[in-house]
Amino acid sequence: MRVKQMNIKGGMSALEIIEEMAGAGVFIAGRLARAVRVLSEMIGNEDVTVFFGAAGALVPAGLGRIIAEMIYDGFVDVVVTTGANITHDLIEAFGGAHVKDIKGEDDKLREKGVNRIFDSYVSDDAFVVFEKRIQEILMDIPVEKREKGIPVYELLREVGLRVNYKHSFVKAAAETGVPIFCPAITDSILGLQMWLFSQKNALRLDVLEDLHKIVSMAYESKKAGAFILGGGVPKNHILQAMLLTGRGFDYAVQITLDRPESGGLSGATLSEAKSWGKVAKNAVTVDVIADVTITLPLIFSALKEILGGKKTTTD
């Protein structure tokens, strides 16, 4: 089939541009176009349970609202993410901000109480508010739940229900009943806050129960799809969830700049996951070797144009 030279015009929608990329169909743009097609198919199919994984600093990047809307729109059924993403989501939910266009050496930033995430910044003040609010919220969770050992996904639901910010994905998940799994919760500032809380108050995490829950969701799914941004724990955990089911994901799309040759799971191809049985033999998979901050907005806009969604916006 011929590689069609893309015919791009001013004013084209994301979907129209992606359709031109599909016409060319090769290199990274070709993969992006295939990803949109596969995602629209798996999200549009009611029988598919969609596992969404998100590593990386998505909220400091300005992508947090898109995650929230994907949840409200019913695009995803399970979220697996890092403690950092949850922490930054809650910082914004509690009124803190990520800011940009700050200059200065890193040691000077420390003196000013400014924490850097590449070219996004967050002040110590935001963490002070975060600490105050998260401690209040933890205290507000019924002690019976806290003392007997609470799985992280349930704890996060309790937190989300107490959040009052429409663009928070933690709130979106709590409201819509989408569980958020965070296997490395202690590896985050939110985790540190939980530990500080536990020094004076009842709090036990039951992380094996989290595993029980995600494996059960994998078992109970009619069909399963994975949409994975970045690598790390979220990617591994989603793929691992299917390992005990005896069948792999039916659809899988990953977007990452990590590369396979160093041997780490983060950069491994989805094909490699077939050898483990995590992805089904005949699954449709797309590896998009690309940056998430550029591709996620395009994909989300295109999916919305194709699929609509329960809610148009969190405005």
Added chain:
Amino acid sequence: MRVKQMNIKGGMSALEIIEEMAGAGVFIAGRLARAVRVLSEMIGNEDVTVFFGAAGALVPAGLGRIIAEMIYDGFVDVVVTTGANITHDLIEAFGGAHVKDIKGEDDKLREKGVNRIFDSYVSDDAFVVFEKRIQEILMDIPVEKREKGIPVYELLREVGLRVNYKHSFVKAAAETGVPIFCPAITDSILGLQMWLFSQKNALRLDVLEDLHKIVSMAYESKKAGAFILGGGVPKNHILQAMLLTGRGFDYAVQITLDRPESGGLSGATLSEAKSWGKVAKNAVTVDVIADVTITLPLIFSALKEILGGKKTTTD
């Protein structure tokens, strides 16, 4: 300034999405948004001579038509590219095709006469036609020009004037008087064809005259802007063109996945070029660390929406 969470909707145009990326303003998407702003400013300013550099397999990727339209639209005043890009442009101009969705090991492809460029393919047949046509065209160029030593940019203009395919960037450049510089012309199949031609016919290349021409254009420019896709010779040659002028580029935007730490020029930052005086001290520069096949269509669509263009399309 606050990192605004992107508010993405279905049906948004490329420019609207890029404006949301500008609102976030960080990471790669933030740089892409700045690139569009800087490009629209430099292209929109009549006083700026725009040097456009293009390495990589743009025509096999389906991006050739965009290059042609950028030229017709008056977005660029000088093109520096590789012999491979010119060869592939002419292959399509002569009726050959790049194709996709071919399977098979590389040694098996060879047996079938299929040449692979990642996941884009071109057959030996296309090269047979290319050889026939390019030999005819070379012969058609007046012998006086060929025997006294012809600069490559003039030779390419002669070729472009003899091409009859509306999406060819070689033709677009010839028709609009935009010179195409190709310092490593002998490092391409087109170069091999020139050598074969020269074995039986008069043909001398005057590559020092090419240098004369591009340096003169740099000297004569009121202001100078660089828009560079990929690294290699095109990037180096554009930056080098300003070296003798005593002033550097006033604007520079590069898009490449190459990284600086290996020390090569391909991945060097535009800031580094300031230390050489290739880019002016106060120049506006944007380094977009991204794939061209995704970003160029977005950028072109956004620029068209902002700037219009002399011609809407080569349809």
Added chain:
Amino acid sequence: MRVKQMNIKGGMSALEIIEEMAGAGVFIAGRLARAVRVLSEMIGNEDVTVFFGAAGALVPAGLGRIIAEMIYDGFVDVVVTTGANITHDLIEAFGGAHVKDIKGEDDKLREKGVNRIFDSYVSDDAFVVFEKRIQEILMDIPVEKREKGIPVYELLREVGLRVNYKHSFVKAAAETGVPIFCPAITDSILGLQMWLFSQKNALRLDVLEDLHKIVSMAYESKKAGAFILGGGVPKNHILQAMLLTGRGFDYAVQITLDRPESGGLSGATLSEAKSWGKVAKNAVTVDVIADVTITLPLIFSALKEILGGKKTTTD
């Protein structure tokens, strides 16, 4: 200072070559040379508590024995790693093998029960043995410890004490009293085995107690050094350990191919960690943008030549 052209001869030791790289002192080789100098200084200083982080598939790569020897040699005081690394270490400890030079498509490998990790492979049989042995070991841990909530580092020590394989780093750590932290233990096949065990037997993990332990070690250290291979949870967790101490790491060396511009912590510079206070303002830091499988053997050989070590080898 002059960049000295490297003077390389046959038969040179790793340290001699690295000294030539130090003489040149630029690009990636210059950083590798600085890393060896900084590591030898921090490991050689008894006052420095060395936190060692290891993401990626180190045991399938053949680097597991080096990790074990680093522990036996007293090079590191704390290990933070992934559940996968621990799982693969135990697979070899239980008699399983990683193998190479296997051909075949990933779906065909699945049919043969072979799991692929880039170009390293491990059979389902190895996991069967792993399951049997790890279930026996978990059962062998006194039930009182298991039922009241055991921190992961203590559980791993119990496992390590029951391992009988001299090149296992889990055993090395258990024998030498070096704690292994694994914040995302449930995100691994070892974690799945723990969950399976917990379905019929008493087992509760107390992950907040792990956090207590690592933060305490950070507090109690006179000086602190970080040696981090790859990104992910191990990198974040080590840096986070110093966050509450009010002082950052005094030395930090990281080796990773991950890059900062995507905003993730994995690719963040160590300088960025200064803005957070995780690394001290005046700390000596080296970011080596390189592959671990090539650099770790070189570094370890050079460090051994410089520092000796309590044990020469686990032979």
Added chain:
Amino acid sequence: MRVKQMNIKGGMSALEIIEEMAGAGVFIAGRLARAVRVLSEMIGNEDVTVFFGAAGALVPAGLGRIIAEMIYDGFVDVVVTTGANITHDLIEAFGGAHVKDIKGEDDKLREKGVNRIFDSYVSDDAFVVFEKRIQEILMDIPVEKREKGIPVYELLREVGLRVNYKHSFVKAAAETGVPIFCPAITDSILGLQMWLFSQKNALRLDVLEDLHKIVSMAYESKKAGAFILGGGVPKNHILQAMLLTGRGFDYAVQITLDRPESGGLSGATLSEAKSWGKVAKNAVTVDVIADVTITLPLIFSALKEILGGKKTTTD
């Protein structure tokens, strides 16, 4: 075959470490080990004409002397490189230096006349000396050669014969009769100097004759091997040299961090070159995805230990 855990000791030679990497045999270290084996086989075989390609800033990196010694040792028969590498080699040959450990913003460096190459630096003064000497040398070349059209490889030989610096690879090549091809010579400061010279003196370059020479060497080789550092023109030109012979390279080793998915030739696999017939169907190829500044010293030391060499050192 089992992945052997590497057994690394202090004082091991580069070759001994690489043999341990061969024992593991996977990931990047496994490829490095295979590269050493293949290189020693092809260099050790008198029937193989070795084409050596070198892109990137090798002399500013401190690798120039290794290149010179590889030539003196008879490891390579043809060199293809960039004008920049030749320029920097001559700068050192003419007494100029590359320096390190300079601080300051790029625009401030410009004011001080310091040009940056990542973290290697060269002063304007060095270029002043370069200009003076290269103009003298060009003038010293017999005018008959200059005015009739001189191929670049012959011009570079004339230059090399007039260089008096034992670590210069341009001199090494001239003395040993190894041709240096530089298809993009005009894309360099040396090229600019040639053009300046040509404004007042006779100088014509006959670049088609360069192509004639390298293609002839490919034709006349009994067997052909490629050893390619980095991508760009040197890589493409070496592979292209075999295109017309009807047989491809028998051996090929490349070392680059460039990746294939963007479609450019720089990152293309050597397998892809088989589809074009540039590399023979049954050729032994190794793609080492690694940094040259770390791997070249290791490889050279190991090759010296295996092969010896005509000269031990240029001391």
